[in-house]
Amino acid sequence: MIDRLLVYFNKMGEVLKDINFSMIIEVAINLLVISIIFKFLDIFEQSMKEKISKRNKNTQMVKIVPVINKILKFIVFFVILASFLQTHGYSVSSLIAGFGITGLAVGFAANAAIANIFGTISIISDKSFEIGDYIRIGTFEGTVEEINMRSTKIRTLDNALTIIPNNMIANGEIINISAAHRKRIFETIGVTYDTSNEKLERAVKIIEEILENSEDISKDYIVNIDKLDNSSINIRVNAYVKTKVFNNYLKSKERFLLAVIRKFREEGIELAFPTQTIYIAGGNSEN
Numbered sequence: 001m002i003d004r005l006l007v008y009f010n011k012m013g014e015v016l017k018d019i020n021f022s023m024i025i026e027v028a029i030n031l032l033v034i035s036i037i038f039k040f041l042d043i044f045e046q047s048m049k050e051k052i053s054k055r056n057k058n059t060q061m062v063k064i065v066p067v068i069n070k071i072l073k074f075i076v077f078f079v080i081l082a083s084f085l086q087t088h089g090y091s092v093s094s095l096i097a098g099f100g101i102t103g104l105a106v107g108f109a110a111n112a113a114i115a116n117i118f119g120t121i122s123i124i125s126d127k128s129f130e131i132g133d134y135i136r137i138g139t140f141e142g143t144v145e146e147i148n149m150r151s152t153k154i155r156t157l158d159n160a161l162t163i164i165p166n167n168m169i170a171n172g173e174i175i176n177i178s179a180a181h182r183k184r185i186f187e188t189i190g191v192t193y194d195t196s197n198e199k200l201e202r203a204v205k206i207i208e209e210i211l212e213n214s215e216d217i218s219k220d221y222i223v224n225i226d227k228l229d230n231s232s233i234n235i236r237v238n239a240y241v242k243t244k245v246f247n248n249y250l251k252s253k254e255r256f257l258l259a260v261i262r263k264f265r266e267e268g269i270e271l272a273f274p275t276q277t278i279y280i281a282g283g284n285s286e287n
Contacts, residue, residue: 026087030080037076045069067117067149116150119166123147128169133178134246137169143246182218182240183249189260190232190272200225203269204235210259211239216252218242232272 048065122128124147129135133144135154142156152169154162177183191203204223211221218240226236241252264271 026084030084034077034080038073041069041072041076115167116165119168119170120147120149122170123152123166128174129176129178133176135177136175137164138172140164177246178244180244182242182244183246185217185237185239185241185253185256187237187257188226189235189237190229191235191264192270192272193231193233195233195269199267199269200233202267203264206263206267206269207235207237207260210256210263211237214252214256216242216248217256229272231274 045065045068129144131144131147134142135144137154140154140156140162142154142162144152145155145161146153147166149166151163151165154164156162189203189207191200195203204225207223208221211217211223212219221237221239223235223237225233227234239256241249243249243252261271
């Protein structure tokens with residue numbers, strides 16, 4: 001029995017000799033350091049989310065913070081791992097080469113995804129537009145409903161949902177119609193050529209009175225007789241609606257045009273429409 005115990009303890013001693021306790025302790029310390037750094041990064045992420053939510057109306061910026069946090073964690077883990085391997089005589093260059101080859105393959109496979117992420121960062125950092133803005137991107141036009149890490153969703157005027165990849169948006173021309181402090185009414189109102197001088201002057205005065213009495217229209221408007229067109233005398237209206245909301249602008253413009261039409265009809269001023277006069281030359285015929 002004692003001999004068996006001695007044999008057992010001898011084997012245990014040989015096993016313990018083969019175990020590198022210093023390496024185990026070093027691994028434990030490295031894991032502890034990694035966990036502490038990761039914890040600080042998580043605290044930093046939460047703090048950044050709260051600050052962005054308070055300062056920035058566009059909460060989509062919050063979605064970028066976790067991505068940055070993951071990138072930082074990967075860098076920390078890679079640096080500590082490379083340092084540990086280098087200390088124990090392993091070739092870090094081969095590890096880096098391996099990551100490089102893998103990264104190249106992943107990069108080709110995820111090229112579009114990475115481009116969209118950077119496109120999202122570009123859109124949000126430039127504050128190109130926010131949810132609820134009415135924008136025009138190339139041939140697409142509508143209200144922004146969602147901005148995520150891959151794409152932007154736009155609701156067009158015909159109620160269709162258009163999804164555009166963010167890398168296309170970031171590399172294209174963006175017109176943020178909602179960003180305008182006020183929106184322009186630029187209309188031509190034509191009256192017929194048989195309108196008397198008095199009524200023509202009255203027509204200009206009517207338009208000016210309507211603009212002057214409209215609370216939602218700025219007072220730096222311009223109304224003038226602009227052109228003698230083929231079938232009408234054109235009155236040009238250049239005015240600005242005091243709104244950034246596109247739908248409000250459309251309603252203000254509608255109220256203005258309805259008021260003009262109503263007042264012209266009341267005072268007998270005829271609005272012109274395309275007409276064509278044909279003169280037929282006639283002569284006497286002899287039998």
